[in-house]
Amino acid sequence: MTSTINVAVLGARGRLGSAAVKAIEAADDMAVVATLGRGDDLSLIESSGATHVLDLTVPDQSEANVRHAVAAGKHTVVGTTGWDEQKRQRLQDLLKDQPEVGVMIAPNFAIGSVLASRFAAAAAQYFESVEIIELHHPNKVDAPSGTAIRTAEMISQARVEAGTPAAPDATETALDGARGADVESIPVHSVRLRGLTAHQEVLFGGAGETLTLRHDSFGHDSFMHGILLALRTVADRPGLAYGLDEYLDL
Amino acid sequence: MTSTINVAVLGARGRLGSAAVKAIEAADDMAVVATLGRGDDLSLIESSGATHVLDLTVPDQSEANVRHAVAAGKHTVVGTTGWDEQKRQRLQDLLKDQPEVGVMIAPNFAIGSVLASRFAAAAAQYFESVEIIELHHPNKVDAPSGTAIRTAEMISQARVEAGTPAAPDATETALDGARGADVESIPVHSVRLRGLTAHQEVLFGGAGETLTLRHDSFGHDSFMHGILLALRTVADRPGLAYGLDEYLDL
Amino acid sequence: MTSTINVAVLGARGRLGSAAVKAIEAADDMAVVATLGRGDDLSLIESSGATHVLDLTVPDQSEANVRHAVAAGKHTVVGTTGWDEQKRQRLQDLLKDQPEVGVMIAPNFAIGSVLASRFAAAAAQYFESVEIIELHHPNKVDAPSGTAIRTAEMISQARVEAGTPAAPDATETALDGARGADVESIPVHSVRLRGLTAHQEVLFGGAGETLTLRHDSFGHDSFMHGILLALRTVADRPGLAYGLDEYLDL
Amino acid sequence: MTSTINVAVLGARGRLGSAAVKAIEAADDMAVVATLGRGDDLSLIESSGATHVLDLTVPDQSEANVRHAVAAGKHTVVGTTGWDEQKRQRLQDLLKDQPEVGVMIAPNFAIGSVLASRFAAAAAQYFESVEIIELHHPNKVDAPSGTAIRTAEMISQARVEAGTPAAPDATETALDGARGADVESIPVHSVRLRGLTAHQEVLFGGAGETLTLRHDSFGHDSFMHGILLALRTVADRPGLAYGLDEYLDL
Structure with missing residues (x-):
């Protein structure tokens, strides 16, 4: 330059x-x-x-x-x-x-967050199962985080476009909330823990393998x-x- | 012998x-x-x-x-x-x-599971925050898992006995289920993912630190x-x- | 079809x-x-x-x-x-x-492994630091795994092409082996643990954030x-x- | 009071x-x-x-x-x-x-760190395999960290006292450093990554299960x-x- x-x-x-x-x-x-x-x-x-x-x-x-x-x-x-x-x-x-x-x-x-979202969208169609866990400090007022909702939407859209079937889930009896929030058919779980800042894990699962994309932001x-x-x-x-x-x- | x-x-x-x-x-x-x-x-x-x-x-x-x-x-x-x-x-x-x-x-x-539960109960009173994430194969019919419920009960009992205050949580607006199931005041999140067997994470958080106890069972x-x-x-x-x-x- | x-x-x-x-x-x-x-x-x-x-x-x-x-x-x-x-x-x-x-x-x-490698190569130029941890069963005879070596090579090549500086490392005194194997300037750590199958984590770090790409293979x-x-x-x-x-x- | x-x-x-x-x-x-x-x-x-x-x-x-x-x-x-x-x-x-x-x-x-060390020592005799991964910011001058060395010593002592056999490891060919530093027979791996503060994972493995104790310190x-x-x-x-x-x- x-x-x-x-x-x-x-x-x-x-x-x-x-x-x-x-x-x-x-x-x-x-x-x-x-x-x-x-x-x-x-x-x-x-x-x-x-x-x-x-x-x-x-x-x-x-x-x-x-x-x-x-x-x-x-x-x-x-x-x-x-x-x-x-x-x-x-x-x-x-x-x-x-x-x-x-x-x-x-x-x-945050480049790491942008990359994690892009990778999640790219991987979305190739796995039977996908769920999101986002973890933040306990002063956060909303759940799930905006980033988690957008990530779920991107994943859901990619799966719809590719014709990916719904994720398997045999749950018959569950306590309220155990299976997380449903964001366009993607379960999203929000953890609030003192000591944390802003973190997100996207978990993909297929027969015999899982792929996890995790972003940790410390400020x-x-x-x-x-x-x-x-x-x-x-x-x-x-x-x-x-x-x-x-x-x-x- | x-x-x-x-x-x-x-x-x-x-x-x-x-x-x-x-x-x-x-x-x-x-x-x-x-x-x-x-x-x-x-x-x-x-x-x-x-x-x-x-x-x-x-x-x-x-x-x-x-x-x-x-x-x-x-x-x-x-x-x-x-x-x-x-x-x-x-x-x-x-x-x-x-x-x-x-x-x-x-x-x-499973010795690892028994130890993880014991350690979780011992640590319970020393952290402001605690949540449980359990992850299983998608053929499981109940959520949360019995182990997660027992772990939450043990943690809750230890906190009550020690007089530990409730975990901080400023959530004001949440999608249904985002904050997990409430098992004696401990949030429990259940993930169902093809490829997994039976896994559990107990996350403890205090100012400036977190402690994670994870057990993975493969059969x-x-x-x-x-x-x-x-x-x-x-x-x-x-x-x-x-x-x-x-x-x-x- | x-x-x-x-x-x-x-x-x-x-x-x-x-x-x-x-x-x-x-x-x-x-x-x-x-x-x-x-x-x-x-x-x-x-x-x-x-x-x-x-x-x-x-x-x-x-x-x-x-x-x-x-x-x-x-x-x-x-x-x-x-x-x-x-x-x-x-x-x-x-x-x-x-x-x-x-x-x-x-x-x-293994689609998850292929995706993880691709994502690692794509992310390589955008972070100051990158290291690889591969974890396998204890019967494996070579370390690091072939996949880890190939991943390190792909990451290294992407960083060289983009002109990414060497990762920061102030280590002055180290026990032999503590900082892992050097594969084209990427530290690679090999864990051997009963109970595991084949797992790999690529960790990227920049100011205030980390990105982790993990693949777990169970067979x-x-x-x-x-x-x-x-x-x-x-x-x-x-x-x-x-x-x-x-x-x-x- | x-x-x-x-x-x-x-x-x-x-x-x-x-x-x-x-x-x-x-x-x-x-x-x-x-x-x-x-x-x-x-x-x-x-x-x-x-x-x-x-x-x-x-x-x-x-x-x-x-x-x-x-x-x-x-x-x-x-x-x-x-x-x-x-x-x-x-x-x-x-x-x-x-x-x-x-x-x-x-x-x-740091209570979390103290607990993690104690739990590691208590679990040490019950698993075939154990390794330590410690992860710190890249300005750290020594590797492994003092905490990791002390943890390895505590684990090693517990295994010696209980008569636990050496961990299995079939490695025949390895790049220098791949299998970490040997601290009283416990492999210790040191990761240095921008964005991190001070973190430690102790991984235990037995047939069909692993137990992971992780402590994250953010200051x-x-x-x-x-x-x-x-x-x-x-x-x-x-x-x-x-x-x-x-x-x-x-």
Whole structure:
């Protein structure tokens, strides 16, 4: 890479944003040229000489931020949630006028988690049985986790498309809840345990063998690698990409 | 050990019984001197010169068999289920007349499983959180497994006795079943997967650490070690012992 | 699928062969039309009306068998080892005269194992650290397992191609063997434990996260699914395919 | 408990000490009445009204600190390393003059780790095979970890005492290091992986079953529970106790 990636970080004072600022500054091929918080003038993006924008703000600000960045010709990486299909469609319309600008919107920057989901979807049709166990700290308010639900949906869709039969299950008598939650026919079990952070196991089983895909996340550190990878790739990928796996060589 | 352990095996033609016959014959310090099936005359026990009896029959025969063996002065190891408190009490009464005879009745001869349960009960009071995951082949008709329910009961009892507070759980919204079955306040999750046999994990969690006790059973082979250990020990332990852990040095 | 797959099984009296015969006969869309053992006349392949041949023989017979089958226009699936590059090249030359014939030569028919290797290679470049733990029964004579060595080679190659730096390791003082075997810079640890069959874990680690790919094999049963999948696919894939993953939709 | 436990913390400004101060202050039944750092006058122990002393200093100060505390009649909990047999013997001599004072010296305050070691030693004689896998962050300079070596020694000693035969291992050809380090005949494998903290698995295997004891430590948090437990127990246990397991109900 011949030129430095100059990044304007939006949401730079949040927990994730300040970690990203540190990670970018620690990288040899990047520099932080502007850090914007709530209320700061977006024109700092242009005046700072940024080539790239990283948006780690909040759902109700992110669309305006990203549209401003794209209109200014900046390659943009987005870690803010809430980018539904409608917002993405509007952004794609805008990108028609900026054919050289790349945008990555990623619901999840943990590469291990993204890979585990992709592998789970790829394996889904080849095993009779599949179940998901997700394990989190006990302060989590929802069960199953959003990631587990999305993983189950991806697995279920792959099995439907391939015509995989339903998993065998001879259970006749069960205590309520023993067999987990049913997410599109995939059993999902949620463990809550002090000491844990965020973990997920997808278990596949066929005659004489099992395949287990496990991802352990120990905190926001795991997002930095994905954010840097996205910043290094986005300029070479004009147009809108949704999901970090679009930048992975799988 | 100076003298050979001569064993009469009752239920010798069943799957477990025939495996036990082979295991005993393969041991240097033991011999099978009689193999009895359904309908065979119990007097073969005495005429065979057996010093020990191994009962692997069915619940409605086991009590009569064991009482016959004890009355004849034989040390007896019992792997048949159905020995409720009433039957055990009647046997203890009979044993008063045979003060040198030992009897071991074991609901489970898999040493690894017995140890895992004991360790789980010992650890129970020292962690904020505890959950159980049991995993079996998909032909199993009940969920959770009997072993998981007993393990949960042992853990729960240990926590109640020690005054351990309830495990933390901030769950507010959950899909039905996601948080498992509630067995005396211990969440139990049942996985059914082609390729598996019988497996159990007890997960304990406290601030900054987790402890996992996992037992994997791959079939009846795992019972043989416990049966041989019981046969080698029972003559030195007059009276009735219930549960293989009474013979383990813990 | 409109017509039945009629299979001539070569090596049908071996352990793997006889299991395959049963599996094929149990499938709705297939039939075994000939079973050949050592010394049987290969012309039975043609006279039986077979559309497909399954070769599960021994290295010094397999090439002649497969060449006979291909020359006779039969789609052929090969589970025999020893198909080095030279043999495969000779077979490809022969296949030029049979442009509609498909051949699958698979060093490994366990789908879970094939998937785990592929996923490991795909993930290799995205993590700082990677190590392999393989666990087998204690009667195994070599360490590490051939599968572990091949997996390490695939991972190493992927990292070299992507320019991934060496994994961090600050070890200064170590007991001999503690850090495992070095297979092209990937540490490989071999566990031998009574009770186990054949198991492998690939562990990847980056800042704040780990990804674990585990495959458990409990015996030859696990090959049957892959063999059937290959028989169902081979007629649609003219030419030579090497490795079951070429038939998987990844 | 009727009266508050008033603790003087020595080494209170270190990383572990400051965490302990917070943990004590957060407990309902305890208070920190003095915090001493390097060079502070030990007479603060008496003048503060402390009933208990917690020593988390450095090896060359700890003995003098503890002897001062004991001479002053304070129950003392020690987390500093370096308490060899000679130092402990001298302390026991001193304790003869203070028959009501309790002292706990613990090489490890992580309850999960202490339990895992105890369980491993208890299980050691009952399985044909046993191996240890320890997994740590890649900045660790020694391999295997001290905990793994001590665990192997405890297991080995238990097997020797029980007359357990050597574990079966048919390995004939092995790459250097594949079978791990040999610690008193127990194979120990050391994994170094970015993302991990400190983890250990003890794997036991017998015919048809395996038992796995796994401890995961995610940092110093895990010591606080053990420190508080020791502070709550030490006044009821006059004399010197070495190792937290002496206070556990096993």
